[in-house]
Amino acid sequence: MAKHHVEAVVNGDAVEFLCETEETLLDVLRDTLQLTGSKEGCASGDCGACSVMLDGRLVCSCLVLGCEVSGRRVETIEGLAKGEKLHPLQQKFLEHAALQCGICTPGFLVAGKALLERTPDPSEHEIRFWLAGNLCRCTGYDKIVSAVKDAAATMRKG
Amino acid sequence: MRYEAPDSIEGAVALLSAATGETRVLAGGTDLLVQMRADVVDPDLIVDIKKIAETRAITEEKGGWRIGAAVTGAELKEHPRLKSVWPGVIEAANLIGSTQVQGRATLGGNLCNGSPAADSVPALIAAGALATLAGPQGRRDLPVEDVMLGPRKLALRKGEIVVSFLLPPRPPRSSDAYLRFIPRTEMDIAVVGAGVSLTLDGAGTITAARVGLGAVAARVLLVAEAAQAIIGSRLDLPAQQRLEAAARAACRPIDDKRGTIEFRTDVAAVLTRRAALIALDRARTS
Numbered sequence: 001m002a003k004h005h006v007e008a009v010v011n012g013d014a015v016e017f018l019c020e021t022e023e024t025l026l027d028v029l030r031d032t033l034q035l036t037g038s039k040e041g042c043a044s045g046d047c048g049a050c051s052v053m054l055d056g057r058l059v060c061s062c063l064v065l066g067c068e069v070s071g072r073r074v075e076t077i078e079g080l081a082k083g084e085k086l087h088p089l090q091q092k093f094l095e096h097a098a099l100q101c102g103i104c105t106p107g108f109l110v111a112g113k114a115l116l117e118r119t120p121d122p123s124e125h126e127i128r129f130w131l132a133g134n135l136c137r138c139t140g141y142d143k144i145v146s147a148v149k150d151a152a153a154t155m156r157k158g
Numbered sequence: 159m160r161y162e163a164p165d166s167i168e169g170a171v172a173l174l175s176a177a178t179g180e181t182r183v184l185a186g187g188t189d190l191l192v193q194m195r196a197d198v199v200d201p202d203l204i205v206d207i208k209k210i211a212e213t214r215a216i217t218e219e220k221g222g223w224r225i226g227a228a229v230t231g232a233e234l235k236e237h238p239r240l241k242s243v244w245p246g247v248i249e250a251a252n253l254i255g256s257t258q259v260q261g262r263a264t265l266g267g268n269l270c271n272g273s274p275a276a277d278s279v280p281a282l283i284a285a286g287a288l289a290t291l292a293g294p295q296g297r298r299d300l301p302v303e304d305v306m307l308g309p310r311k312l313a314l315r316k317g318e319i320v321v322s323f324l325l326p327p328r329p330p331r332s333s334d335a336y337l338r339f340i341p342r343t344e345m346d347i348a349v350v351g352a353g354v355s356l357t358l359d360g361a362g363t364i365t366a367a368r369v370g371l372g373a374v375a376a377r378v379l380l381v382a383e384a385a386q387a388i389i390g391s392r393l394d395l396p397a398q399q400r401l402e403a404a405a406r407a408a409c410r411p412i413d414d415k416r417g418t419i420e421f422r423t424d425v426a427a428v429l430t431r432r433a434a435l436i437a438l439d440r441a442r443t444s
Binding site: 044046064065067 | 160163192255257344345
């Protein structure tokens with residue numbers, strides 16, 4: 001069967017691409033659009049390393065077909081920083097050393113941003129539950145949780 | 159592998175009816191894509207039902223609530239009124255996976271994936287929910303407990319899809335609850351799941367009840383004997399004991415690494431009692 005021709009908006013830019021039915025959104029982002037910030041960890045929706053926003057909703061891009069995003073809006077880790085200016089979450093992850101190997105980091109940042117957009121002042125409990133779908137095998141989570149709390153405080157100050 | 163995303167029920171039914179090879183309906187995809195990746199399924203045709211407005215809507219209908227088969231867990235949680243009327247159904251749906259999975263996972267998918275351990279199904283059965291199906295011969299309603307026949311086996315005919323669920327009107331002093339046991343604190347597959355829905359009279363006596371039990375048999379069970387054990391009572395200790403005994407008697411679980419027959423049976427009794435107590439407490443204050 002012919003490939004699907006898909007038009008979508010990725011990080012604010014109109015994009016078009018061709019994909020096979022079985023290609024996931026993660027495959028398309030990484031292999032076709034060369035947006036390799038989203039990572040493949042488990043490819044089964046357990047680890048959250050491929051987290052992206054789809055029409056404003058946090059999802060695992062490994063669990064979305066590329067052809068499903070036709071006409072939809074996708075935001076990835078590449079859209080987080082504005083030019084050279086890091087997003088407060090990125091800055092706080094650096095300051096708190098909330099990463100080691102870094103594979104899980106893009107997913108945590110995208111998921112963290114989604115949390116702070118709806119919950120500007122989350123409790124530790126809320127942060128831990130919201131981020132329960134993002135696995136990190138290096139840091140032990142405490143620094144990540146601290147970084148998200150600190151970024152929330154910074155963002156509340158505007 | 160062909161992918162179609164029709165914008166009408168008739169279109170989806172026509173595609174599925176005409177297909178000759180293996181077909182799969184795509185709602186949230188949180189099970190289907192994993193199974194495709196693992197080569198458990200290799201469909202010739204995927205029919206994405208999310209462009210059909212009816213599958214994506216939550217609407218009031220004759221005093222009850224109709225929930226589209228492709229409404230996500232996150233959308234259920236954010237609905238301003240559903241949670242106060244059907245807290246058990248919503249908490250069950252919200253137990254499926256992570257925040258990311260909640261952004262995609264649906265009630266229709268959870269049922270049609272055909273797992274006896276599906277979290278939302280015991281709660282839907284306890285709620286007395288009807289599944290509205292559409293197929294080549296038209297529409298029909300099936301009680302949710304009659305949709306699943308066994309692991310991966312559904313009562314759906316060729317070309318038939320689940321369009322939506324109807325939660326019945328709620329009398330005053332009614333509520334529900336769902337509890338499950340998993341070996342860790344979050345994001346795992348139920349070893350046992352128990353849903354209880356009940357209605358009280360003005361004096362606090364249970365006048366109606368339904369009990370759904372998951373992961374203790376080849377399909378999710380409606381346990382009428384457990385409901386009978388507490389109807390007419392105020393869920394005092396003897397009623398709780400009768401409830402536990404009835405739940406235990408209904409269990410026909412498998413023995414596997416996730417839980418032995420004895421363990422699943424014991425936990426089913428405990429969770430059923432606890433879910434009933436939560437539902438009772440909620441019904442008193444509803």
